[in-house]
Amino acid sequence: MGSYILRRVLQSLLILLGISFLTFVLLYLIPADPARQIAGRSATAQTVENIREQLGLNLPFYQQYFRYLTGLVQGDLGRSYLQKTEVGELIASRLPATLLLMLGAIVCELAIGLTMGLVAALRRNTAADTSLMVLSFVGVSSPQFVIGILLLYVFAVQLGWFPIGGYGTFRHMVLPSLTLGFLGAGWYSRMMRSSMIDVLRQDFIRTARAKGLKRWQVLFGHAMPNALLPIIAMIGIDIGLFMSGIVVVESVFGWPGIGQLAWQAIQRVDIPIIMGVTLVSAFAIVLGNFLADMIAPLIDPRIKLR
Amino acid sequence: MSVGETAVQEAATATGERGVMQRLFRRKTAVFALVLIVVIVGAAVLAPLVAPYDPNEQFFDGLTLEGAPLPPGPQFWLGTDLLGRDLLSRLIFGAQTSLIIGVVANGVAAAFGALVGILAGFFRGWVETVLMRFTDLMMAFPALLLAITLAALFRPSLWIVAMVIAMVNWVQMARVVYTETRSLSEREFIVAERSMGAGTFRILFRHVLPHLLSSIVVFGTLGISTTVLLEATLSYLGIGVQPPTPSWGNIIYENQTYFTSAPWLVFFPGIAIIALALGFNLLGDALREVLDPTQKGRH
Numbered sequence: 001m002g003s004y005i006l007r008r009v010l011q012s013l014l015i016l017l018g019i020s021f022l023t024f025v026l027l028y029l030i031p032a033d034p035a036r037q038i039a040g041r042s043a044t045a046q047t048v049e050n051i052r053e054q055l056g057l058n059l060p061f062y063q064q065y066f067r068y069l070t071g072l073v074q075g076d077l078g079r080s081y082l083q084k085t086e087v088g089e090l091i092a093s094r095l096p097a098t099l100l101l102m103l104g105a106i107v108c109e110l111a112i113g114l115t116m117g118l119v120a121a122l123r124r125n126t127a128a129d130t131s132l133m134v135l136s137f138v139g140v141s142s143p144q145f146v147i148g149i150l151l152l153y154v155f156a157v158q159l160g161w162f163p164i165g166g167y168g169t170f171r172h173m174v175l176p177s178l179t180l181g182f183l184g185a186g187w188y189s190r191m192m193r194s195s196m197i198d199v200l201r202q203d204f205i206r207t208a209r210a211k212g213l214k215r216w217q218v219l220f221g222h223a224m225p226n227a228l229l230p231i232i233a234m235i236g237i238d239i240g241l242f243m244s245g246i247v248v249v250e251s252v253f254g255w256p257g258i259g260q261l262a263w264q265a266i267q268r269v270d271i272p273i274i275m276g277v278t279l280v281s282a283f284a285i286v287l288g289n290f291l292a293d294m295i296a297p298l299i300d301p302r303i304k305l306r
Numbered sequence: 307m308s309v310g311e312t313a314v315q316e317a318a319t320a321t322g323e324r325g326v327m328q329r330l331f332r333r334k335t336a337v338f339a340l341v342l343i344v345v346i347v348g349a350a351v352l353a354p355l356v357a358p359y360d361p362n363e364q365f366f367d368g369l370t371l372e373g374a375p376l377p378p379g380p381q382f383w384l385g386t387d388l389l390g391r392d393l394l395s396r397l398i399f400g401a402q403t404s405l406i407i408g409v410v411a412n413g414v415a416a417a418f419g420a421l422v423g424i425l426a427g428f429f430r431g432w433v434e435t436v437l438m439r440f441t442d443l444m445m446a447f448p449a450l451l452l453a454i455t456l457a458a459l460f461r462p463s464l465w466i467v468a469m470v471i472a473m474v475n476w477v478q479m480a481r482v483v484y485t486e487t488r489s490l491s492e493r494e495f496i497v498a499e500r501s502m503g504a505g506t507f508r509i510l511f512r513h514v515l516p517h518l519l520s521s522i523v524v525f526g527t528l529g530i531s532t533t534v535l536l537e538a539t540l541s542y543l544g545i546g547v548q549p550p551t552p553s554w555g556n557i558i559y560e561n562q563t564y565f566t567s568a569p570w571l572v573f574f575p576g577i578a579i580i581a582l583a584l585g586f587n588l589l590g591d592a593l594r595e596v597l598d599p600t601q602k603g604r605h
Contacts, residue, residue: 011442015439015442018439019446019447022443022447023455026459030458130335134335134338137584138584141580142576142579143535143538143539143555143576143580143583146572146575146579146580149562149565149572152565153565153566153569243450244448244449244451245450248450248539248543251543262451262454263543266454266543266545269458271455271458274451274454275455277451278447278448278451278452278455281448282446282447282448285445285446285447286446289446
């Protein structure tokens, strides 16, 4: 176990190193000249040259990457020339909102997905099962901006149950969380269905029934916990899905998280911010996959560590 | 998500072409998916014939006296957009954009992913290490953000958007094909072929590739819907296909400020995107069950 964890940590670090390299190459290729951006239009060629030297932009590629990497290791994500702020500070100030949104999304996707999967498994091969599974496919086939705008129209504009956007109270959280969780609900309902069907076929379920337990006792006491185990390990992987989703969901709902930050940066072509958010997201994805791999053998000892 | 990654094998040889089609048509969801796809593909191919108006024509009577878009009615069936253009015609021509990107981007992604997977799975050694570590890397890269960065790098045109999407969408295919090729190349018939002195290319094309076909078909089909969704999202963010070329995503992007007073401008394009993505997702899922002998009778 110890050597397995060590190997996975090293692997994750290597992936992060690769991602930092890839983001740097992209940053390097972007035609916009940061020195010119800082200096402004009226600056002389000498001023621009001085700034370039100060930032190390005149250094060869590998030296620039090394500087960038040294900064990253110390938690320095670079500086937004347009906003004149440290990217790290911008992201740190917006991270809590994003994490809150993700938490809400996890609750939504589990509540909807698991219920759908459970009902489908119990009504296997009926019309209810088929419609639920088609519905789960609608979930994974719906772009989040469409779901978000439609939810806004129905529940905020027409019914007025929820605010139209913004951040602060529980009521602000409901629609964005639902939107972000919609996609995951589709995945979870399908996983829950097949997991539940597998468990219900096991011998211990037959034994539980044979010893005279009530149907709901068998279902919630014996079947559910076992069906849920493989699914819980997947939550870490969801973070990857969310990281792409937050850009859209936060911009639709005006949610002040890192997704909105990235979206605003896209419109102003503020590359350091886009890169910073990309790096932080990639880090979250790697961490999520790592946690999923760590949790999986704990809840199912049959999983072999490689 | 990983269902069938390792399981889909030997399907292409085990079942004849006719058997596959017959079993596909027996599934209601597959028929429903095919209907959705045929309707949209038909509309895209016959766009100049079936569209009631020119998608870019701005009608004088296409706006209310206050200059707001018209709701669905007898003249403009699905209403008009903020410039007084016919929404139905724009949706029909937008289907062309979605399908071109879906087919081109996904074709490139599937071919590249399959190539990476086969090479890594067959040659092993340093080829495997380099290719699969690169694939791991791309897995950890948030797809939408990478696409956004790439789109910011280049001036987005239809083909650039297709290539950007292809660059982020080949990973899934590479993983699936890699896993299968690896287990295939250790099977007796490949080892026997090799010991009889068959060349690498003969083994790859005559023996390995045919066994991979069913997986490539399944994940190629599922990939189209991922592609369609990514194009819609990029266009919605304003960095995908650029107006006036209609795309379902940029129709919503252009009109979203009107969504409280003119919800049809979001609703109909939204339905179109969901219908196309749903069609390919359901078809891919049905193909997976039909082509995969090991899953028969599991559910």
